[in-house]
Amino acid sequence: xxxxxxxxxxxxxxxxxxxxxxxxxxxxxxxxxxxxxxxxxxxxxxxxxxxxxxxxxxxxxxxxxxxxxxxxxxxxxxxxxxxxxxxxxxxxxxxxxxxxxxxxxxxxxxxxxxxxxxxxxxxxxxxxxxxxxxxxxxxxxxxxxxxxxxxxxxxxxxxxxxxxxxxxxxxxxxxxxxxxxxxxxxxxxxxxxxxxxxxxxxxxxxxxxxxxxxxxxxxxxxxxxxxxxxxxxxxxxxxxxxxxxxxxxxxxxxxxxxxxxxxxxxxxxxxxxxxxxxxxxxxxxxxxxxxxxxxxxxxxxxxxxxxxxxxxxxxxxxxxxxxxxxxxxxxxxxxxxxxxxxxxxxxxxxxxxxxxxx
Numbered sequence: 417x418x419x420x421x422x423x424x425x426x427x428x429x430x431x432x433x434x435x436x437x438x439x440x441x442x443x444x445x446x447x448x449x450x451x452x453x454x455x456x457x458x459x460x461x462x463x464x465x466x467x468x469x470x471x472x473x474x475x476x477x478x479x480x481x482x483x484x485x486x487x488x489x490x491x492x493x494x495x496x497x498x499x500x501x502x503x504x505x506x507x508x509x510x511x512x513x514x515x516x517x518x519x520x521x522x523x524x525x526x527x528x529x530x531x532x533x534x535x536x537x538x539x540x541x542x543x544x545x546x547x548x549x550x551x552x553x554x555x556x557x558x559x560x561x562x563x564x565x566x567x568x569x570x571x572x573x574x575x576x577x578x579x580x581x582x583x584x585x586x587x588x589x590x591x592x593x594x595x596x597x598x599x600x601x602x603x604x605x606x607x608x609x610x611x612x613x614x615x616x617x618x619x620x621x622x623x624x625x626x627x628x629x630x631x632x633x634x635x636x637x638x639x640x641x642x643x644x645x646x647x648x649x650x651x652x653x654x655x656x657x658x659x660x661x662x663x664x665x666x667x668x669x670x671x672x673x674x675x676x677x678x679x680x681x682x683x684x685x686x687x688x689x690x691x692x693x694x695x696x697x698x699x700x701x702x703x704x705x706x707x708x709x710x711x712x713x714x715x716x717x718x719x720x721x722x723x724x725x726x727x728x729x730x731x732x733x734x735x736x737x738x739x740x741x742x743x744x745x746x747x748x749x750x751x752x753x754x755x756x757x758x759x760x761x762x763x764x765x766x767x768x769x770x771x772x773x774x
Contacts, residue, residue: 420656420658422657425658426449428551428553436514436517438508438514442504443506445502445523451502452525455527455528455551455558456471456558457499458522459519460713461510465719467483467487467718472648473558475586478491478492478496480492483715484715486589489586495511499529504523527550532549532550539571541571542569543568544570546559546561547560550572550573552573554659555653555654555655558648558649558651559571560646561649562644562646563640563646565643567641568623569632572630575629576629577627579597581622583595584649585639585640591608592607594607595632596754603618603624622634632649661754661755664753665751665752665753666748666750666751672747674736677759679736679760680759680762681701682701683700683757684700685715685756689754690751697713697714699730707732708726708730708731710726710727
């Protein structure tokens, strides 16, 4: 049975839906555990085509990044304006608050905005200084650092080996670079803002080295380590009953693979890592509250949500999820996919209480 240390995942992850007003507004969460102050907020317009907007409490409010492009970090005082005790507030920017338009916001908790500086020369953890905001219980950290142009190692603060590291150069137009220890080679890298390729082999990106329980590595690639460049990294490790970064192989059948996570999913992102055209499919339990989940949003695309896209059919189950269609690149026969999922409820709580399916 899948016991967990996190009985209420809403303490650390929340999805909220809202309708824009075109004026300043607050968006309130409904976490079961009470107040939920997010540290990483990912907002996507649903009813019209607009960029994904990413904010975090380390870089600070008004600082946005966009997963559907290689854009440098932008400062906009009418985007996200505050991380609140039980949600967040926005200005009037149409990316996050166009009047009568619909939005989804995915939110993760790190350490309440409190960061710690790792002086690598003093701690002997890595060889490049970093600023870390870590939530070791939930397996998530936000790391900022300045590049050196030489291969290096950077502390991530998780106290466990990250299963996924996402890096973006803040001041230049470089792709979002993604590494996972689920990849067949430590040289392999894929891209959050691209679907034109599954990925490529490039030892200069993460120095051909998988992360360890204390550091992740960077090479000489400008996308991860330009001299004097500024970077943000989002690091994740799987937490039993709460989160899972894993892989599966497609079977090309309408009776697609069942993927066991040990919890009922609240959020799921999938990527084909072996073929061109592999989009980053995003599903959640708030945009659709019943099976199948098939409304399309893609991390690399600004397009509006398309409802009832049967090619995307996925069932959220009490202990994982199941693909119900052969289409749209999430179930090609013999092809490897990676995924990241967060829980609505563990399959079995720490008190032995099971959850139910949809």
